[in-house]
Amino acid sequence: MGKHVVSTVPELPPGERKRVEVEGRKITVFNVRGEYFALNDRCPHEGGPLCTGKISALTVSNDPGTYEWTREDEFIRCPWHGWEFDLRTGHSVCDPKTMRVRLYDVHVEPGGDLVAEKKLVAETYPVRVEDNYVVIEV
Amino acid sequence: MSSAPKDKPIDCDVHPTVPSMTALLPYLEPHWQEQVTDRGILSLDSIAYPPNLEFTARPDLRENGLDFNGLTGQVFDSWGADRAILNCIYGVQMVHNADMGVAFTRALNDWIKTEWLDRDPRLAASIVLPMQDTPACMEELERLQSNRQFVQALVLANGEEPYGKRRFWPIWEKLEQLNIPLGIHAGSSYHNPVTTLGWTNYYIEDYAAQTLGFQAQLANLITEGVFVKYPGLKVVMIESGVTWLPGFIWRLAKFWRGVRREVPWVDRPPGEYIRENVRMTVQPLDAPAEAEALEKTIDQMQSDDFLLYASDYPHWQFDGDAVMPPMIPENLHRKIMIDNPRATYSRLTQTAGAA
Numbered sequence: 001m002g003k004h005v006v007s008t009v010p011e012l013p014p015g016e017r018k019r020v021e022v023e024g025r026k027i028t029v030f031n032v033r034g035e036y037f038a039l040n041d042r043c044p045h046e047g048g049p050l051c052t053g054k055i056s057a058l059t060v061s062n063d064p065g066t067y068e069w070t071r072e073d074e075f076i077r078c079p080w081h082g083w084e085f086d087l088r089t090g091h092s093v094c095d096p097k098t099m100r101v102r103l104y105d106v107h108v109e110p111g112g113d114l115v116a117e118k119k120l121v122a123e124t125y126p127v128r129v130e131d132n133y134v135v136i137e138v
Numbered sequence: 139m140s141s142a143p144k145d146k147p148i149d150c151d152v153h154p155t156v157p158s159m160t161a162l163l164p165y166l167e168p169h170w171q172e173q174v175t176d177r178g179i180l181s182l183d184s185i186a187y188p189p190n191l192e193f194t195a196r197p198d199l200r201e202n203g204l205d206f207n208g209l210t211g212q213v214f215d216s217w218g219a220d221r222a223i224l225n226c227i228y229g230v231q232m233v234h235n236a237d238m239g240v241a242f243t244r245a246l247n248d249w250i251k252t253e254w255l256d257r258d259p260r261l262a263a264s265i266v267l268p269m270q271d272t273p274a275c276m277e278e279l280e281r282l283q284s285n286r287q288f289v290q291a292l293v294l295a296n297g298e299e300p301y302g303k304r305r306f307w308p309i310w311e312k313l314e315q316l317n318i319p320l321g322i323h324a325g326s327s328y329h330n331p332v333t334t335l336g337w338t339n340y341y342i343e344d345y346a347a348q349t350l351g352f353q354a355q356l357a358n359l360i361t362e363g364v365f366v367k368y369p370g371l372k373v374v375m376i377e378s379g380v381t382w383l384p385g386f387i388w389r390l391a392k393f394w395r396g397v398r399r400e401v402p403w404v405d406r407p408p409g410e411y412i413r414e415n416v417r418m419t420v421q422p423l424d425a426p427a428e429a430e431a432l433e434k435t436i437d438q439m440q441s442d443d444f445l446l447y448a449s450d451y452p453h454w455q456f457d458g459d460a461v462m463p464p465m466i467p468e469n470l471h472r473k474i475m476i477d478n479p480r481a482t483y484s485r486l487t488q489t490a491g492a493a
Contacts, residue, residue, distance in 0.1 A: 065304070
């Protein structure tokens with residue numbers, strides 16, 4: 001497992017997403033209201049481009065005819081078949097036991113720490129001590 | 139068939155034949171008696187079961203008579219049933235005048251009670267619901283609920299509106315309270331064409347297209363949330379053909395996965411509601427005679443609780459005494475003949491042996 005720099009913090013503002021390829025894996029990192037999520041691009045259902053899908057809430061209901069809008073922007077919907085996935089757990093809503101998308105650890109690290117840490121893998125990304133970076137672990 | 143009563147089957151679909159409107163006259167208020175005679179309403183038969191067609195009544199059964207003695211002799215003596223549930227299909231649902239429809243339906247239920255149930259404690263029956271008018275359905279259930287031989291409420295697969303619609307919910311709530319299943323039987327009020335494409339020319343299409351009505355009702359009951367609101371409500375699909383069900387569940391589940399949020403109260407795959415709430419009678423059973431055909435269906439359903447033994451007397455679904463379709467595996471016979479019907483119709487066990 002290694003750390004990979006995805007972008008600087010200002011390059012990935014809230015509401016934006018960035019697609020990267022790390023060790024042959026296509027991964028998309030999302031900034032949702034200042035919180036970062038990293039998902040495998042590929043939908044585990046039929047292989048659709050999950051990470052180009054819409055981010056939305058989970059509509060639930062305890063009573064027919066009522067609609068509760070919950071956990072806004074915590075779910076992504078695959079553009080191919082509409083399957084919803086929980087950004088926090090990777091579980092699908094319709095078949096959580098058997099169908100989930102791979103998540104990756106993502107966080108912000110100061111450039112100084114990254115430079116000091118020799119394990120960093122960031123071949124194409126220049127890291128400056130004075131900036132903060134979005135980093136995934138793959 | 140063993141002679142011990144506990145081993146005798148429960149026949150979940152038997153049809154008494156209304157000889158003509160004249161038979162219902164004694165059960166009608168004077169106003170409606172006069173309407174029947176003035177208008178010359180002789181019969182309410184529809185294309186659904188053309189009265190003189192062999193399919194409507196098997197020739198040998200017709201020869202024995204389709205009356206009380208003919209029916210009970212065949213169902214109890216020849217086929218060895220312990221109990222039998224009468225589902226009377228007579229075109230009261232076709233009547234456009236809601237007041238007349240309600241009056242005819244009440245008369246039909248009273249005819250069933252007096253001419254059949256009162257004469258033989260082995261008989262049970264469905265309360266025919268006058269779906270032209272929701273409050274009248276409630277009144278009919280109130281009126282007849284204390285008679286424990288009424289074990290089910292009956293509607294046709296093709297009514298005026300899908301049954302999941304909220305205007306019908308008071309009826310389903312009442313049925314859940316009474317622990318009386320809703321029986322949905324093949325047939326139509328003919329207020330809508332039986333196919334969504336319009337009217338067809340031939341009887342063969344009319345009968346085959348009944349499965350479309352069953353599918354639409356099932357999808358509607360699930361998506362409108364009837365089984366969420368009334369989880370104890372059992373629905374029995376009678377004369378449905380059975381084997382279309384797994385494919386339909388698969389299709390419904392597939393689309394539910396993609397558009398679940400449109401009906402968020404449906405928070406489990408549709409098949410789970412069907413397994414818990416829906417039952418089907420075994421005649422007719424649309425499958426080749428090989429046993430594997432149905433084993434696959436049961437396997438796909440992931441359940442063997444959903445099939446209920448039924449002769450569909452006097453419709454010509456089989457020859458001789460072979461009520462149980464040959465493709466049903468032997469090891470399920472007892473469950474389908476006795477255990478599943480008892481689990482479905484709680485009133486049957488409560489009234490068993492009572493006069």
